[in-house]
Amino acid sequence: MDTKKPDIVKEPDLSYGNHSYADYLTWQMEEVVELIRGKIFKKAAAAPKRIHQHISAKLLTRLYVFLENKPCQVYGAPFDVRFPKKSKEDKEIHDVVQPDICVICDLEKLDERGCIGAPDLIVEILSAGNSKVELKYKFNLYESNSVREYWIIHPETQDLLIYSLVNGKYVPSRLFTSGDVVKSKVLDGFTLDLEEFFGDIK
Template sequence: MNAKKDDTVKEPDLEYTHYSYADYLTWQMEEVVELIRGKIFKKAAAAPKRNHQHISIKLASKLYYFLEDKPCQVYDAPFDVRFPKVSKEDEKIHDVVQPDICVICDTEKLDDRGCIGAPDLIVEILSPGNSKVELKHKFTLYESNGVREYWIIHPETQDLLIYSLVDGKYVPSRLFTSGDVVESTVLIGFTLDLEEFFGDME
């Protein structure tokens, strides 16, 4: 969530660990925040670096054109993904994140507020301010909720790691770098030539 601050609204306690999606909807904060196991995680207040945004729009565009004649849909941040545990009621959802890019093939999971349930593919583009969140908390969240494929892109080193869900556990790929052609096991037929993809990066 990223909304203009309203002085009449009290900001939430960052140490509290039992917030729900219902609480999340009431917040009006300058920062982008996510909710993992009921605890607030703030993203950097400043806008992401240019290379982060360049990678995001370039990959989202490639996915969009690949999926044009397919039932799957691609979304980029800000876009709320809610992970319900026992109920889809707002008060009982304690995990709400905004992946950089996500692909959802079951359109029944989509509503006006985003996605409720696990996307088929999630891409996170790392930055100095959020690496620990992506690598630690989100890894466990995505694995436990059945996200079938999880891509982690590091703009500074221009590499890509893919976690594929096998029997409920993530299996990592080798580290892909320039010269490699990456293939998704979830979006059959989608490939990414990393030399071309990172070729116009500074």
């Protein structure tokens, strides 16, 4: 692990496409920034919409309560998840994301800066700040790094899609909507009644 304190950089060079986590640590920006294959993805400087935050807080709370006294931990954004390839050195890591919610069951992956390695479950709540390109890159990133379950929630239409890892490839669920009870394959016993869950979210 690199121990030298990095110099602070106000704005990174966006024309350069092979940034590392070591570079990322030097940036001081208003926007949320993620790195995927060394490429910078910047989200809007404004806070997410209220409905996004409501869904995130509600699901995070339910997961936290469910996981009490269980060997897994849940974290909400901002929380860095780094995906190392061959080395865990900061300068060798080129994939750093901040999922809305993630669950980690191998607690050795946790350190003071977040998670290094694949979480067991990742939840992304769509917002105006999510581009189609970003979502495609994240799908490939999570699949190639063996994130076992990937949930995508659309606040406006109040539906949920789950990708489950099967033999190294993601298999999509059908689109879950109001009236469905969703079950996690990764977190045995965790269910979500979507009609009840979205009932007070307007």
